[in-house]
Every structure is written in structure tokens, then in C-alpha cells.
Amino acid sequence: MLAVILVVACVGFAHKTFIESDSNGQPKLAEWRKEKLNRELNDLDDAQQYVLRAKVTGLYPCFSCIDKKKIKLNAGEVYKYGFTTKNEAGRYRRSLESKKLIYFVQYEGSITDCMKEERRKIYYYAVLPENIIRVVPLIRPPGNKQDN
Amino acid sequence: MKNIDFEITYVATEAIGMKLPVVEIEGLLNKSIQLKDYGAGVQKIFFVFLAVPEEGDFHQPHITYTEAERHLELAFRLPYEQTLNSNEDECMLLLHSTFLKAVKLCRESKVGSFAWEAFAISLSKILSTN
Numbered sequence: 001m002l003a004v005i006l007v008v009a010c011v012g013f014a015h016k017t018f019i020e021s022d023s024n025g026q027p028k029l030a031e032w033r034k035e036k037l038n039r040e041l042n043d044l045d046d047a048q049q050y051v052l053r054a055k056v057t058g059l060y061p062c063f064s065c066i067d068k069k070k071i072k073l074n075a076g077e078v079y080k081y082g083f084t085t086k087n088e089a090g091r092y093r094r095s096l097e098s099k100k101l102i103y104f105v106q107y108e109g110s111i112t113d114c115m116k117e118e119r120r121k122i123y124y125y126a127v128l129p130e131n132i133i134r135v136v137p138l139i140r141p142p143g144n145k146q147d148n
Numbered sequence: 149m150k151n152i153d154f155e156i157t158y159v160a161t162e163a164i165g166m167k168l169p170v171v172e173i174e175g176l177l178n179k180s181i182q183l184k185d186y187g188a189g190v191q192k193i194f195f196v197f198l199a200v201p202e203e204g205d206f207h208q209p210h211i212t213y214t215e216a217e218r219h220l221e222l223a224f225r226l227p228y229e230q231t232l233n234s235n236e237d238e239c240m241l242l243l244h245s246t247f248l249k250a251v252k253l254c255r256e257s258k259v260g261s262f263a264w265e266a267f268a269i270s271l272s273k274i275l276s277t278n
Contacts, residue, residue, distance in 0.1 A: 097221075100157075102166070108204070
């Protein structure tokens with residue numbers, strides 16, 4: 001049975017063995033898989049919560065507006081709150097290019113803490129002065145499609 | 149309508165705030181330089197200034213060249229403490245010197261098929277007179 005699992009395991013992952021046998025012949029996770037797991041677990045302890053702010057005054061796509069697809073933001077106003085892990089950090093093209101946004105770090109901690117921070121900021125955006133003064137205030141920032 | 153050859157933004161702590169004049173430098177470069185004059189190898193430069201403390205490893209400097217799109221992404225650090233304590237004019241000088249340092253590195257690495265030497269000279273002239 002173990003031999004069958006090993007064969008399937010090898011074929012399924014481009015010939016790289018991910019199940020090995022210990023000294024008693026029992027199956028164990030390959031070292032490279034253990035190392036990858038540990039790296040990924042460490043990354044979850046190392047996250048960042050950020051805010052994207054408008055780089056210039058102008059029209060920005062609005063996902064939380066009720067009656068329009070774009071909204072005017074003044075330079076420096078909040079567009080979106082988010083969080084990222086170390087694995088995803090540094091991919092600026094996806095988050096910033098052609099969007100006229102600036103990235104500000106707001107909080108660093110575990111992914112759970114960053115998710116909580118993000119959630120709090122999304123909800124409390126509604127009472128920020130820049131939102132309150134709108135004729136129709138937004139329930140969440142223009143760039144956040146949902147509360148979570 | 150002229151292409152947007154340069155796009156410039158930054159990653160910073162909230163303490164740095166909105167004081168980095170990236171809009172001004174982006175406008176100046178787009179007004180003064182056309183990348184096609186220096187070869188077909190680079191059609192767009194997307195520059196990200198990193199104004200965050202060095203101890204964090206979230207935001208790492210890098211040069212990423214995408215050959216298919218001839219797109220160059222440059223992410224370079226600003227000296228954090230100095231940036232934090234600088235006014236907008238002083239920040240502009242820091243942006244200039246960091247941009248020139250990045251271009252020097254591209255020239256040395258011969259990124260893409262591009263006249264980096266001539267580009268560096270033009271850039272230096274434009275930035276020093278503005």
C-alpha cells in the first residue's frame with residue numbers, strides 16, 4: 001500500500017518525492033515539504049495591514065457607491081484598506097500600477113491581527129470626517145468591495 | 149495623446165505622510181522624456197520609492213523587467229530617517245538622487261535593449277534644472 005502511495009505521490013508532483021519512509025518504514029513527509037510548510041506558517045505570523053490613499057485629486061472606481069461607478073477623491077483620502085502577507089508583498093504592479101494610489105503601512109503583526117485591524121478600519125471608515133461630509137456617505141471605502 | 153512613460157508612487161509609513169512629491173517628478177519626466185527616443189527595449193518605467201524602516205523585510209528593493217511588455221518596475225529605498233525629517237523640497241532631492249541611482253544600476257546591468265547612458269545624461273540634466 002505504501003509503495004502505491006509513493007508512486008502516486010511521485011507522479012502527482014512532477015517526480016519530486018513528497019512522501020519518504022522513516023527508519024521503521026513508516027511514511028513521513030519529505031524534508032522539502034516540511035521546510036515549505038514551516039516557511040508558510042512563519043509567513044502567517046508576519047503580515048501587514050495597509051491603506052491605499054489617492055495620489056492625486058480625481059475620479060476613482062467606486063465599489064461601495066450606491067448610484068455611481070466613480071467617486072471624486074481628494075489627494076490623500078482613503079481608497080482602500082487591506083492586508084498582505086510577506087509572500088504577496090512587493091507585487092506593486094497588481095495593487096498600485098495605473099491606479100494612482102499610494103501604499104501606507106498601518107499595522108504589522110500576525111495575519112489574524114492584521115485581518116482584525118483591516119476589518120475595524122473598513123467599518124469605522126463610515127465615520128471618518130472625509131466620508132461624513134459627503135452628501136451620501138459611503139458604508140465602506142470606495143475600493144473595498146465588501147466588509148471582509 | 150502622449151503615452152504615460154513614467155508612473156511613480158511610493159510605499160511609506162503613515163509618519164511620512166503625503167509629503168513625497170512623486171506627482172511632480174512624474175509630471176516632469178512625462179513632459180520632458182519619451183522613452184522611445186532611447187530604444188524600444190523599455191516602454192514604461194513604473195517606479196516605487198520605499199520609505200519604510202530598513203529592518204522590515206516586507207518591501208524589498210528590486211528591478212523587474214518584463215520583456216514581453218518591455219515594462220520596467222523599479223523599487224528603491226529612500227533613507228528612512230532622513231526622509232522622515234525632511235521637508236518637501238529636501239524630499240524632492242532625495243527622490244532625484246534615488247532615481248538616478250536606480251538608473252545607474254540599470255545601466256550597469258544593461259537591462260533591456262536601451263540607451264541607458266544617454267538616458268542617464270538626459271535625466272540628470274532634467275532633474276538638476278528643476
